[in-house]
Amino acid sequence: MQSTYDELPYEDLAFFHTHPSNLAVVATLCGLSPPPVDECRVLELGCGSGFNLLAMSQSLPGARLVGFDLSPLQIEAGRRMADEIGAANVDLRIGDIGGIDAALGQFDYIVAHGVLSWVAPELRERIFQLCRRHLQPDGIAYLSYNTDPGWHQRRILRDALRFHAAADGTPLQRVRHARAMLERMAGEIPDQDSDYVRFLRREVEALRDDSDAYVFHEFLESHNHPLRFEAFADLAQANGLRYFGEARYGTSAFAQDGALRYALDAVSDDLLRQEQYHDLLRNRHFRQSLICHAEQQPTWKLAPRSRGALVVISRAEPLPSEETDARTFRLHGETEVRVRDPVVVAILDVLCEMWPLSMSMRSLIGMTAERVRAAELAPGVPVELVIASTIVAGYGWGYWHLYAHSPPAATEPGEMPRASPLARLCAARSPSVTNLLQRPVELSAEQQAVLQRLDGRTSAAELAASLAMAPEAIGRVLRELAECYLLQLDRTP
Numbered sequence: 001m002q003s004t005y006d007e008l009p010y011e012d013l014a015f016f017h018t019h020p021s022n023l024a025v026v027a028t029l030c031g032l033s034p035p036p037v038d039e040c041r042v043l044e045l046g047c048g049s050g051f052n053l054l055a056m057s058q059s060l061p062g063a064r065l066v067g068f069d070l071s072p073l074q075i076e077a078g079r080r081m082a083d084e085i086g087a088a089n090v091d092l093r094i095g096d097i098g099g100i101d102a103a104l105g106q107f108d109y110i111v112a113h114g115v116l117s118w119v120a121p122e123l124r125e126r127i128f129q130l131c132r133r134h135l136q137p138d139g140i141a142y143l144s145y146n147t148d149p150g151w152h153q154r155r156i157l158r159d160a161l162r163f164h165a166a167a168d169g170t171p172l173q174r175v176r177h178a179r180a181m182l183e184r185m186a187g188e189i190p191d192q193d194s195d196y197v198r199f200l201r202r203e204v205e206a207l208r209d210d211s212d213a214y215v216f217h218e219f220l221e222s223h224n225h226p227l228r229f230e231a232f233a234d235l236a237q238a239n240g241l242r243y244f245g246e247a248r249y250g251t252s253a254f255a256q257d258g259a260l261r262y263a264l265d266a267v268s269d270d271l272l273r274q275e276q277y278h279d280l281l282r283n284r285h286f287r288q289s290l291i292c293h294a295e296q297q298p299t300w301k302l303a304p305r306s307r308g309a310l311v312v313i314s315r316a317e318p319l320p321s322e323e324t325d326a327r328t329f330r331l332h333g334e335t336e337v338r339v340r341d342p343v344v345v346a347i348l349d350v351l352c353e354m355w356p357l358s359m360s361m362r363s364l365i366g367m368t369a370e371r372v373r374a375a376e377l378a379p380g381v382p383v384e385l386v387i388a389s390t391i392v393a394g395y396g397w398g399y400w401h402l403y404a405h406s407p408p409a410a411t412e413p414g415e416m417p418r419a420s421p422l423a424r425l426c427a428a429r430s431p432s433v434t435n436l437l438q439r440p441v442e443l444s445a446e447q448q449a450v451l452q453r454l455d456g457r458t459s460a461a462e463l464a465a466s467l468a469m470a471p472e473a474i475g476r477v478l479r480e481l482a483e484c485y486l487l488q489l490d491r492t493p
């Protein structure tokens with residue numbers, strides 16, 4: 001049976017927060033011992049074209065990655081891509097989640113991104129049952145869904161668009177019809193200053209940048225059922241599972257600090273209730289929740305023995321500053337922060353020095369300890385403990401990135417540079433590619449031209465000649481691509 005996803009498929013996107021490495025980091029920070037990532041087995045439910053799994057296959061060549069989707073058009077497109085890039089460890093199947101058989105076996109990680117709210121409500125419970133049946137005892141599942149209270153507000157727009165454009169035409173015609181109505185109405189709103197008008201304007205503006213597929217499946221599709229966090233946690237519990245945190249670690253209630261921490265503690269000492277209050281305070285509309293078997297016992301504390309399992313790969317650059325009591329850094333090549341805390345400053349100084357190399361969290365603690373003067377810390381507190389908890393807190397603020405594996409990436413171009421086959425395929429079509437950390441990279445025209453030619457059999461000199469570029473320019477672009485984690489390690493013996 002043809003679905004609307006066959007008529008208007010989602011774009012091919014990879015989602016960093018679903019990567020087993022990220023799931024393992026959050027689980028480890030919550031005191032769990034998740035399965036090792038390098039050779040893990042991953043099941044993705046409602047995987048679309050499977051692009052997310054194809055991207056994982058580039059950073060996890062030893063993993064076994066299985067995807068299910070109802071839409072033949074999307075799965076067939078994914079299979080063609082898998083063939084083109086030789087991703088033999090990706091198995092994409094056309095199938096109904098509801099019909100998955102016990103014989104499929106067990107997985108270390110299960111991912112369902114954008115599925116729980118977008119299927120018929122009767123299938124929701126089935127997804128939890130599948131997690132219970134197909135997850136290894138120490139496995140982790142990721143389920144994302146639309147939630148309230150944020151969707152109470154967005155529902156206004158969905159109702160209006162469905163009222164106008166729900167029934168007639170193809171999905172694409174209905175999106176165009178809905179967009180035209182919004183644009184016509186947006187300019188005619190009478191009371192320009194009310195909160196409601198401000199909300200409407202913001203939403204209309206955001207929708208202008210969203211893809212047709214997103215607008216259709218979010219606002220016009222028959223299934224989009226937001227799920228309150230409390231109901232999500234109940235469903236998990238009823239099916240022998242346990243909620244323990246968000247895939248965006250810093251958005252979990254337990255990761256909040258300052259006044260918000262105080263407010264959440266004051267209102268309840270129950271973690272699940274705190275999560276629900278947190279949604280209320282933030283008007284959250286989307287969750288990326290992690291669950292494990294109910295028998296697992298999260299502590300929400302990083303065990304000191306697990307520090308060695310975490311890897312830090314994060315870009316930081318010092319920026320000039322006139323101030324004497326604060327330093328300024330650029331993080332991840334984009335955000336600027338002013339920092340006073342001496343431990344945070346010392347961590348960032350180490351990151352500036354180490355980039356683009358990876359290091360274990362243990363090494364980061366050791367190198368930071370050498371820079372922090374004991375006089376700057378509260379007396380009697382072990383310096384390593386302060387640094388470790390600052391690394392965890394800073395990860396929650398988005399200051400630096402943690403991983404649970406080292407991707408097979410070359411941080412130097414080498415003699416015969418090689419980009420991942422998926423990145424080369426994507427670069428041949430557009431400047432948007434996914435790197436070996438499962439993160440999006442927007443390439444310049446120069447980088448795009450070079451990347452698609454990095455087959456591991458062409459030297460920098462040959463590239464320069466074929467692209468009519470100066471050798472220095474090629475050298476610079478290759479270094480930039482290596483720093484973006486787009487080049488593979490040379491595996492030839």
Ligand SMILES: C[S@@+](CC[C@H](N)C(=O)[O-])C[C@H]1O[C@@H](n2cnc3c(N)ncnc32)[C@H](O)[C@@H]1O
Nearest residue numbers: 005046047048069070071095096097113114118
């Ligand atoms: C909102 S899309 C999300 C796709 C992808 N995970 C992403 O985030 O880009 C929902 C996907 O679930 C698939 N789907 C819906 N019902 C399904 C079912 N019963 N069994 C398998 N796949 C299903 C759809 O075909 C669609 O690809």
